[in-house]
Amino acid sequence: MKILAVSDLHGDIKPIITYLTDNKVDLIIIAGDITHFGPPELGEDLLNEISSFEIPVMVIPGNCDPRSIHTNIDNSRAINIHARNVVIKNIGICGFGGSNPTPFDTPLEFEEVQIYDEAKRAIEGIKDEKITLFITHAPPYNTKTDLLPSGVHVGSTSLRKIIEDVQPTLNICGHIHEASGTDKIGKTTIVNPGELSQGYACLIQIRDDSTREKIETEIIKL
Incomplete structure (x- = not known):
């Protein structure tokens, strides 16, 4: 399976539309910030445009999306995986959107205790699958993926705890634009x-007989 994972659209989907016109993937994952503070109807329109390529699209909202966007995601052709899980073949996928609290009081922020309870419940439903993809908008705390240029880590402590305990195969996140990259927490x-x-985007290759060693990730410029 070939997956295109993206985050932080902020209302601009031209790069992904151009890429999909010339390239084939099996699944698209969107890790939040579909819009730049709305309007929610724009999120629905953007998701429908991406879905017009007849490729399954799984999505969570980001902290810069309005709280009401859940309804618009559910009304679109994409699949809302916020606090939900799905299984495709032997691949379990779950998600949690929004972010831990920020200094900016953005629309979709959650306290750490709510993130832990709801995201843990979602991942518990897929933890026994051979491959598990944990899709979050916020990155886990204290990794290369949550590091600001100032040297401060701003990710979610709850997401880190869940990853440490459950050890999903992949965590695909976003939120911190300056922290594009990869890291490891255990396995x-x-x-x-x-x-x-x-x-920017990430290509994920999962072989049919996948083990952890047969999953490849590559950050690309579309």
């Missing part, structure tokens, strides 16, 4: 693709 690979509105 879990953490990937922050970077900002799609600047053309």
